[in-house]
Amino acid sequence: MYSSPxxxxxxxxxxxxxxxxxxxxxxxxxxxLISGDREKMENLANALVEAKNKLVRCHLCYGFSxxxxxxxxxxxxxxxxxxxVVERASDILPFENSGIHKxxxxxxxxxxxxLDGIKPEALHIPELIxxxxxxxxxELILALGSSPEAESTALYIDRVLANSGVRRTxxxxxxxxxxxxxxxxxxxMLRAFEERVKL
Amino acid sequence: MYSSPxxxxxxxxxxxxxxxxxxxxxxxxxxxLISGDREKMENLANALVEAKNKLVRCHLCYGFSxxxxxxxxxxxxxxxxxxxVVERASDILPFENSGIHKxxxxxxxxxxxxLDGIKPEALHIPELIxxxxxxxxxELILALGSSPEAESTALYIDRVLANSGVRRTxxxxxxxxxxxxxxxxxxxMLRAFEERVKL
Numbered sequence: 215m216y217s218s219p220x221x222x223x224x225x226x227x228x229x230x231x232x233x234x235x236x237x238x239x240x241x242x243x244x245x246x247l248i249s250g251d252r253e254k255m256e257n258l259a260n261a262l263v264e265a266k267n268k269l270v271r272c273h274l275c276y277g278f279s280x281x282x283x284x285x286x287x288x289x290x291x292x293x294x295x296x297x298x299v300v301e302r303a304s305d306i307l308p309f310e311n312s313g314i315h316k317x318x319x320x321x322x323x324x325x326x327x328x329l330d331g332i333k334p335e336a337l338h339i340p341e342l343i344x345x346x347x348x349x350x351x352x353e354l355i356l357a358l359g360s361s362p363e364a365e366s367t368a369l370y371i372d373r374v375l376a377n378s379g380v381r382r383t384x385x386x387x388x389x390x391x392x393x394x395x396x397x398x399x400x401x402x403m404l405r406a407f408e409e410r411v412k413l
Numbered sequence: 414m415y416s417s418p419x420x421x422x423x424x425x426x427x428x429x430x431x432x433x434x435x436x437x438x439x440x441x442x443x444x445x446l447i448s449g450d451r452e453k454m455e456n457l458a459n460a461l462v463e464a465k466n467k468l469v470r471c472h473l474c475y476g477f478s479x480x481x482x483x484x485x486x487x488x489x490x491x492x493x494x495x496x497x498v499v500e501r502a503s504d505i506l507p508f509e510n511s512g513i514h515k516x517x518x519x520x521x522x523x524x525x526x527x528l529d530g531i532k533p534e535a536l537h538i539p540e541l542i543x544x545x546x547x548x549x550x551x552e553l554i555l556a557l558g559s560s561p562e563a564e565s566t567a568l569y570i571d572r573v574l575a576n577s578g579v580r581r582t583x584x585x586x587x588x589x590x591x592x593x594x595x596x597x598x599x600x601x602m603l604r605a606f607e608e609r610v611k612l
Contacts, residue, residue, distance in 0.1 A: 218477065218506070219467070219468060219477055219478055219479045219483075219484070220479065221460075221463045221464045221467040221468055221479060222464060222468060222477055224460045224463065224464070225460040225461060225463075225464040227460075228453075228456055228457040228460040228461075229457070231453060231457075232442050232445065232446075233441065233442070233445050234438070234441070234442075235442075239433070241503065241506075242432065242433070242503070243431050243432070243433075243434075244464070245501070245502065245503040246431065246432050247431075247461075247464070248464060248465075248468050248477060249501070249502065252465050254427075254430060255461045255462070255464065255465040256461070256462065256465060257427055258427040258428070258430075258458075258461055259457075259458040259459075259461040259462045259465075260458075261420075261423045261424040261426075261427040262424060262446075262454045262455070262457055262458040262461075263454070263455065263458045264420045264423065264424075265420045265421060265423070265424040265443070265446070265447060265454065266447075266451050266454040266455060266458075268418070268420040269418060269420055269421060269447050278417065278418055278421055278447060279418055280418045280419065280420055284418075285418070302444070302448070303444065303448070304440065304441075304444040307417065307440075
């Protein structure tokens, strides 16, 4: 049985481990890389090593950073009284792209899932509570997903902070701008209808 | 304007250069890598560097190899009288997977395209002719694609070798096994009809 050179097979195997990259796609990527300018391979390898070594979690928000405290948490221009709670570090970018949020972020690291053994301590919920107790945070925007687990996580945090005096909000749910109504799923339509606002 | 940490942005940028990987996919891959087990990043980086350094072109067939002559060309079990000509090194695998071809391969490195300045000398056609003149090759299987350029490349090689005494063949064209006739494109149907065989 024939097999490609080991170095080629190994690289295909490593690419196949990435999410959404199957064996055929991995093979295509590898042949692209080894057939073209080999410097690209070194650039990608260097970028991987650099990212691995340099990126740490911000000590305040648990987003990715190259320093102990990330650019956003360290910025004097950000409103420290409004904290936006997200599930994953990758959820920060859409807010920043829109430029609408002037406060800071807090990355939970997941959502509660008692069946999978994910309790508050497995996330950064204790650290979140501690920050709220110690800092003058006035509003907590719970920008978690819409899965049942995410909704119950938001509810849990809301309840823990019931007597804290901190305002808890969540993002509006409704019809995305520019969407055709005929393509809107049932749950979104239900929410948009229930939460309709006065003109 | 916010931007993610430079090491993160750089890695996203490098992934975006890969074919079929847009910025959003690249970002997803990068967040997957930096959020998970960081050893994976090092493994991928090492596999890239190793592939970059070890993989060379086989001196006989121009396929990828870790030695001057690849595993297939070096194998005493392969029939040196039948040479299968392919466009790219990645085209070798489907033949090897089927196990049907007992001969060796020759990678052209592309197809002729006079409008893009790709003449016979830009491909490995002179080397192919030299091998045919010097070795006892009896059959040349032209397994190039079905684009107009690929077809005229096969035709060109066929003509150059018109008086060589070497048998020139190409792969059969027709309905893929297991395909529903209703999903067959027009050109394939045309070819399958024209080249129908007697039962």
